[in-house]
Amino acid sequence: MEQVDIFKALANKTRLQMLEWLKEPELNFPGQKEAGYEQGVCVGQLQAKANLTQSTVSEYLSILQRAGLVTATRKGQWTYYQRDEAAFERLSKLISTTL
Amino acid sequence: MEQVDIFKALANKTRLQMLEWLKEPELNFPGQKEAGYEQGVCVGQLQAKANLTQSTVSEYLSILQRAGLVTATRKGQWTYYQRDEAAFERLSKLISTTL
DNA sequence: CAAATATATCGACTTTTCTCGATATATAGA
C-alpha cells in the first residue's frame, strides 16, 4: 500500500467518522458492552451508527484495513476492527517531514 | 473547506508529487532561476514536470489551493504557487490528536 | 447436519474524479 492509498481511504466523510468513533469505543458503541472492547468494535455496531448498508460498511472497513489504518480480528462469527494508532503516528510524522 | 477535502486533495499521486516538488523549488525547478523562488513556482514549470496538460495542472493547483495546502500569488502573467507549511503542520497535529 | 446470525463478496447502477481539447481571460510588449 502506498501513501496515496492512505489518503484515498481518508478521503470519505463516513470513513473519517468511523475512525473517530473507534477512538472511543466504550463511549460510541455502548451496545457492545458484553463483548468488551479489547479487540475493537464489530461490523454490526459500526453499521448501526453509520446508517449505511452492511455491504457498504464492510467494504469501507476493508478499505481502511488495506490502508493499514485499522486491524481486524475474527472472533467467532464477529470481526472486530480497531485503530492502529501507530499508523496514525507514522502518517502524522510523514506529513510534518517528508510530504 | 472541511477536513475531508484536504484528504481528497491529497488522494492523487500527481498532486502529492507536486507538493513534494514544491518543497525544494530550487532543486526541482531549475528552469525558473531568473524569476526567483520567493513567491513559489509558476504553473508552466509544474506542468513541464508533471507531464499533464496545462488545464489539468491548473485544475490540480486550484484543488490544492482550495484545500489550503498551497497559496497562489499572481505576478504579471504568471501565477506562483507555494506550499503553506503551517497547513501541513496543522494537518499533522490533527492526525496525531483529533483524527 | 440444519437453521440462524455475522460478515464478505459480487454485480449493477449512480455519482464523482480524472483528464483532455477548446476557449476565455489577464497581462506584457511592440
Added chain:
DNA sequence: TCTATATATCGAGAAAAGTCGATATATTTG
C-alpha cells in the same frame, strides 16, 4: 490597440469510487 504568452475555465468522455440488494461464506447452536 494588436499580438503573444500564461493561466483559468468550460464541456465532454473515460475511469474510479460510492452505494445498494442479492448472494456466498463462516461460525455457532439446536
